[in-house]
Ligand SMILES: Cc1ncc(C[n+]2csc(CCOP(=O)(O)OP(=O)(O)O)c2C)c(N)n1
């Protein structure tokens with residue numbers, strides 16, 4: 357059978373939405389319902405809308421989004437686990453006119469890479485950090501993350517996270533907001549159309565800040581689901597996220613134009 | 618213009634980085650090599666050449682900054698001493714896997730652990746046999762003078778870009794700290810953006826429309842492709858082994874015995890050779906310049922020409938000696954001598970070892 361192309365199925369006049377050319381045609385490796393794919397797409401849409409694709413270099417982490425470079429159709433580097441902010445620093449320092457961003461999970465950014473995160477933020481590197489907080493190590497099979505909530509079950513906290521033995525969940529976003537080197541710090545979500553729109557606006561602001569040379573890191577946390585790691589259906593995961601993650605990780609801007617909100 | 622100066626090895630390395638047209642240096646202080654970043658900061662290379670110098674929060678961050686900048690086509694380096702070099706190994710492995718060019722220096726101190734700040738050559742295994750995880754190699758240059766600390770920066774960068782490989786200048790606390798006169802090479806201008814776009818099409822500098830995008834990664838989840846990538850790496854290491862071996866033979870023409878040494882041990886051994894010759898012992902010095910690739914072919918050839926024994930002299934309990942044994946492959950006697958843990962052997966001790974372990978033994 358001959359390959360059927362999109363315009364044979366959808367007449368151009370009926371087309372209301374199409375994928376940005378900055379996403380490749382590769383099938384996403386994410387579980388159905390996972391927030392990573394949406395976060396990728398809106399990031400790439402922003403870069404396209406701002407016309408920055410020829411000067412942008414992205415950094416993929418180690419985590420489920422390790423293959424972000426397969427999906428994001430721009431120049432990309434893959435960094436060692438947690439080191440993306442240092443890799444971004446290296447690129448931005450030698451190419452100050454380029455746009456540099458890292459895309460990282462919570463284990464990557466807030467556990468093994470805490471040092472790189474805090475110091476890139478504290479130095480005020482002129483980069484964008486997109487931080488996907490799903491409260492778990494998705495890629496390695498659902499182990500406890502630095503962001504795992506108290507009482508939350510994971511494969512390494514099978515009876516729920518117990519603060520006394522396992523420590524407390526880390527609000528790294530509030531932490532970096534305190535540093536003089538961050539310019540814009542916000543926490544968003546991508547599980548509803550309204551949230552996707554809001555998050556996209558936040559990501560756009562982040563890239564505009566860098567483009568306009570606003571001093572410091574623009575840091576966008578996206579509280580996301582991990583239905584596989586949480587062992588829930590995608591719908592239940594989103595409900596659980598609203599009921600449990602959002603109270604602890606409240607959505608909204610934390611720092612705007614260098615000032616705490 | 619080339620310039621004659623009296624400098625510490627670490628300072629010569631730093632000055633050479635500016636002159637070699639390096640785009641960036643990322644480092645973290647540690648004795649006995651902190652002079653590298655101190656010198657660079659004092660020299661304001663951002664004014665001299667536009668070179669970036671940044672004190673990172675750790676050696677891990679520094680090597681990952683190198684990874685990023687190297688992946689974006691820039692000429693970058695870092696340096697440290699033993700404990701810091703251990704921290705860099707993850708990054709070096711990634712750099713080797715992603716085939717990026719970079720230069721770094723290890724001004725070795727005694728170990729293991731925090732060890733001592735005194736000189737040592739105990740990081741030979743780490744430098745030549747991998748260091749980080751995975752099946753990779755790096756080019757290792759061993760300077761034996763302040764002059765070579767400077768010259769090998771230039772050579773190291775050339776090799777790094779020629780083969781897209783990490784190049785290590787394996788120095789030690791003696792070479793890093795001692796002062797000697799050095800003739801500094803003429804400054805080489807940093808590449809312009811346009812030159813980088815043209816020379817390094819693999820570098821992530823932003824995808825221009827109508828061109829292929831660039832990806833810097835060491836990952837391939839398809840094991841067959843990963844094996845293929847490993848074959849490619851091995852072919853590169855083989856080519857390097859065939860083409861880039863460097864060594865110096867001193868008083869070897871009529872020698873019956875050979876001392877094999879590198880770095881500051883080679884300087885000490887050179888004095889030991891003079892003492893031995895004064896006693897009528899026909900001994901020569903095989904000074905290694907590249908530790909990887911190791912000059913196995915030449916060494917083996919020499920032992921076929923009547924050399925009665927090789928004494929491997931190094932400031933370790935016996936690491937380089939293993940490569941000497943592999944090269945000699947049983948066709949001549951091989952022994953090891955070295956003080957370690959931060960102690961530097963004397964020429965007299967080397968001579969005594971030669972007499973006892975090789976000539977008398
Ligand atoms: C140095 C190192 N340690 C551990 C791992 C194994 N590892 C891979 S991904 C990962 C956790 C990733 O979790 P997160 O950053 O939250 O990303 P997610 O998969 O949840 O998106 C770990 C521990 C590794 N690849 N490298």
Ligand code: SF4
Nearest residue numbers: 386387390420494582
């Ligand atoms: S494991 Fe979790 S984070 Fe990873 S793709 Fe699946 S849902 Fe997403």
Ligand SMILES: [Mg+2]
Nearest residue numbers: 461462492494
């Ligand atoms: Mg996670």
